[in-house]
Amino acid sequence: MPKYVYNFTEGNKDLKDLLGGKGANLAEMTNLGLPVPPGFTITTEACRAYLRDGREPDGLQDEISQHLADLERAMGRRLGDPADPLLVSVRSGAKFSMPGMMETVLNIGLNDESVHGLAKQAGGNERFAWDSYRRLIQMFGKTVLGIDGDLFEHAIDEVKRAKGTTSDLDLDADDMRALVDTFKGIVREQTGKDFPADPREQMNLAIRAVFESWNAPRAVLYRRQERIPADLGTAVNVCAMVFGNCGMDSGTGVAFTRDPSTGQQGVYGDYLQNAQGEDVVAGIRNTMPLQELERIDKRSYDELLRIMEILENHYKDLCDIEFTIERGKLWMLQTRVGKRTPAAAFRIATQLVDQGLIDMNEAVTRVTGDQLAQLMFPRFDASGHTPIAKGMNASPGAAVGKAVFSSERAQELAAAGEDVILVRRETNPDDLGGMIAARGILTSRGGKTSHAAVVARGMGKTCVCGAEQLDVDLENRRFTAPGGVVVNEGDVISIDGSTGAVYLGEVPVVPSAVVEYFEGKGDTSDELVAAVDRILRHADSVRRLAVRANADTPEDAARARRFGAQGIGLCRTEHMFLGERRKLVEDLILASTDEERQAALDALEPLQRRDFIGILEAMDGLPVTIRLIDPPLHEFLPDLTELSVKVALAGEQASEKDRRLLEAVKRLHEQNPMLGLRGVRLGLVIPGLFAMQVRAIAEAAAERKRQGGDPRPEIMIPLVGAVQELEIVREEAERILREVGVDALIGTMIEVPRAALTAGQIAEAAEFFSFGTNDLTQMTWGFSRDDVEASFFSRYLDLGVFGVSPFETLDREGPGRLMRIAVDEGRKTRPDLKLGICGEHGGDPDSVHFCHEIGLDYVSCSPFRVPIARLEAGRAACAAAGSDTR
Incomplete structure (x- = not known):
């Protein structure tokens, strides 16, 4: 039978999967000899079993009883003993921090009898005892019994109004005793039952409530936002209560070992006198700066600073600490590696390197591409x-x-x-x-x-x-x-x-200072810019993946190069057909003879050549992958409905061109354009179309050479599903390249599942593969992104079908599996096959890690995401080398 319960003395910080972050760190602080109240942790395994079976796993209650008895012996008190009660807190604690998303119940063990024992423990402090009791009923009622929390808040407000105050601290023992009666009445009215007086029943119900809170709507929403796996479950921490609401010599606070907003070292945090921990994080009462504690209780303040230094040096990172002072005695209730702003993350990472606590590989793993994006x-x-x-x-x-x-x-x-x-x-x-x-x-x-x-x-x-x-x-x-x-x-x-x-x-x-730095205008004397520069330089030095950009204009190409792109992974030639040039495409589509078609192509070619010259110049000396026209031709024509209405309204007065256009639009209209006449199929069906584009590329490269440049064009054939398609286009392209006297790699875009499954054959005719993961995702899943994202994705996310949209992050088991097959089979045929990705996933942090894992040579993304991809490629290399990504 698995072990479901661990004393704080039995765990350590490396057991977060089992004990959750809170439990693992409570155990670690206990091992360090820090003042942690005794307690025990119920594992995430127990939670998963409870959620799976709808009941507690066999043996759990026996283990809880054994560990509760150990806790009672350690404290010299029994849970809820009327004369000298032990009170406990029951708190959630998942592997990853989910602040406020799951349940906590404090002061368990109080009832109408033990409240008097608590007052006696506190030297006759009746107000403290009744305040603790009303807090228990309020928290228990809301979190365990599901009662609307506003009912309790309104009751407190009524008492304060009657007293003529706005502060809880002005309420005396009689007020608190009256609130207890009112709160018990609310419980009875809302549930039809009395508030449970039995301490063990209180604890058992609270533990189950914590388990169930893992699947509460707000927890599910937070996990989705933070991409936390839904199957982890939460641990439950049962800890002996220490009280910050005993009087003005007591209090509770939260401290950071560095400023979580800026990363600066110093004393940062909040403190509340005569309060329990939830008062601070709830923001109900405005706190005082932590520095005020030095004036109020210098001994506790000095000890807190000593502990903060111990924890930061031990965890080698910014630590977030919750503490309580009970009548002058400092207790540590929690520590974790603290959440910090993106600016603080970069500053802290380099500061810790300078302090000798971590190396640069670790510093790279301490920051993320998402954080860098926010700095931009x-x-x-x-x-x-x-x-x-x-x-x-x-x-x-x-x-x-x-x-x-x-x-x-x-x-x-x-x-x-x-x-x-x-x-x-x-x-x-x-x-x-x-x-x-x-x-x-x-x-x-x-x-x-x-x-x-x-x-x-x-x-x-x-x-x-x-x-x-x-x-x-x-x-x-x-x-x-x-x-x-x-x-x-x-x-x-x-x-x-x-x-x-x-x-x-x-x-x-x-623009942000970081963007100005990427643009070449930034000042690296700025501490944040210097930290970003330092970390990115190291990421560049260790990454295996090259980073290219998706760029269709010389301006985009130049910006991408300034942002650190090592070439262009996707230049979409169809974007060059828009605007004023759309008329030339209409002429091509409407051509009824070979002569008319060639005239339209001849008019387009110099325009494309001029575009290619500018892009090759901006990326001089670096590879530029140019995709031949991919979308269906109807995208360059007027809307079918609008044109039909226009012609119908004009009647006999409709122009001949509009009539011919309508005929062409009807002929080319497709129910699902994604699966129709597009990509390589256009090149095979419309004579001269691809030849015109290849010639424009070749002549642009030749012109750049004459100008003393170093053009490195790569020609990409889109939507290939069979090697024969690629062979036909390749033969024509090679002929044109020979005529012009230019060399260029010829490859294909892997975006059709059949291409991935026959990659070994296709590699015989392709010198490179570039994965078009947007279309590969659509075709693998069998849906069109434009049609489905708004219609059912939110429901699929709610149901857990998607953890995250497959258009945001690569679906490793679907399109990702096809990519693995294509990589393996393609390289078996052609060991020097160049492999990249040019879909939008190329700038997604998790997808970049996957591309590193399967052995791609480069990722390509929009210019503004190039720095993000550079950083994530470095993080992937550091993680593969064994660094701990946090």
Whole structure:
């Protein structure tokens, strides 16, 4: 029978899969000799068994009883003993941090009898005991019994109103005792049952609630957002309670070993006197800076700083720490590698290298392409703009949008294409959907460790929190800023997550310092730019994958080169047929004789040649893969319905050209263009089309050579499904290349499943493969992206059919499997076969790792994603060499 329960003394930080992050780190701190309250962890295996079978696994209750008895012996108290009660917390703890998404219940073991024993323990502090009891009923009612939490909040507000106060601290023991009675009445009214008085029943129900919270809607949504696997389950941590709400010599706080917003070393965090931990992260009461603790309790402050140094040196990273002080005694309740902003991630990684704690390979794995992408977002140019308020710079970025005051409204407007800023007094886990939908988050309460700040940093979402100057009126959907400035729902505001400033109206943006650096204008004396430069240089030095760009114009090609591209992996020639040139394509389609067709081709050729000259010049000395025309010709013609209406309305007055165009549109119209007359099929059906393009490429290369350049064109034949198609086009292309006197590789785009399955044959005629993973995904799944993304993808994500859209990240088991086959069989036929990817997946971090894994030579992506792909290719190499990717 598997072991389902571990004491904190039995685990370590490497057992996160089994004990979850919280349990593994509690065990690690216990092993380090730090002051951790005793407790035990119920494993993720137990959770998975419970969720799979709908009941606790056999033997679990016996193990819990054994470990509870050990805990009672260690503490010298029994759970819920009326005279001298042991109280425990029951807290979730998945492998990956999911702040606030699952359940926690504190003060388990309290009832009408043991509350008096708790008051006695606290030296007769009746207020503390009854406050702890009302907290238990409130948390238990909401998280375990599923009661609307607002019912409890409204009851507290009523008591405060009657007392003439807005602070919980002004409520005395009698007020708390009355709240307990009120809360028990709410439980009875909402559930039809009394609040459970038996301490063991409380604990068992709380454990099951934590298991079940793994599949709560907000947890599912958060996992999807953060791409956390759905089958991990959560551990449950049962820990002896220590109390921060015993009086003003007690309190609770959250500390960071470095600033999670900037990465700067120092003392960062929040502290609340006479409070329990949930008060800090909920943002209900505004906290004081952690430095104030030195004045309040210097002994505990000094010990905390000592422990913070121990933990950072031990974990070799920024640590996020939760602690409680109980009547002057410091207790450590949690530590984890802390979430940090992208800027902080890059700075901290290089700082730790300079401190000798990690090497550069590890530094590369400590940052991500997604974080680098966020650093490339624009920033505000606030000159001439005066903020209406200022809060804490919780998560950087420049966000502009309409102010909205509920999660539901944020999601509604965002779905309609509107940019929104979610404004709340404080956020809670139920606001997650709105937080994801919003461009930014603004709260009037809470510090840098509040729910809003922690979740926003994790998502890379702009956040300003604790803007106390704002009077947020949720009922009337507005807030009032100093000076009487009123912002109603729908008004546009701008929030600066780097400074904490809040502006009325839209503030203009300018390029980020990181983008200016990539453009060659940046100043590497800037600490952040220097960190990005240093990490990218190392990533470039270790990566095996080359990084090219998808670029169709000389301007895009030049930018891609500035951003570090090592060539072009996809130049789409059909983009050169748009605009004014569309008429020439119409002439080609309408041609009824060989002479008319050739005249249209002759008119297009010099235009294409000129484009190719510019692109080859921008990428001089680097490979440029040029894809011959791929989409069906009807895409260059007017819409069938619109043209039909136009001709019908004109009647006999319709022009001959419009009539011929309508006939051509009807002839070329396809029910599913993705599977019709396109790609290599066009080249075989329309004589001279591909020959014109090849000649334009060859003559452009010849012209560049005459100019002293070093052109390296590669000709890519799209949509090949049979080697015979490629052989026919290749023969004609080679003839033209010989005539012009230019060399060029000839290869194909693997985007049809049959091409992947017959790659060994196709490699006989191809010198390179480039995987067109957008079409390969569509054809493997059997759906058209344009038709299905809006219709059922959200439902498939909800049902778990997709963990993430297969158009965002490569589906390794479907198209990825076909790619593996093509790589293996292609290289068996032609060992020097060059392999790359040019679909949009080429810039997706997870897909880049997959491309490294299967042995591709390069990835290709849009110019702005080139730095991201460079970094991820380096991370893939470091991970393969054995570094721990976090």
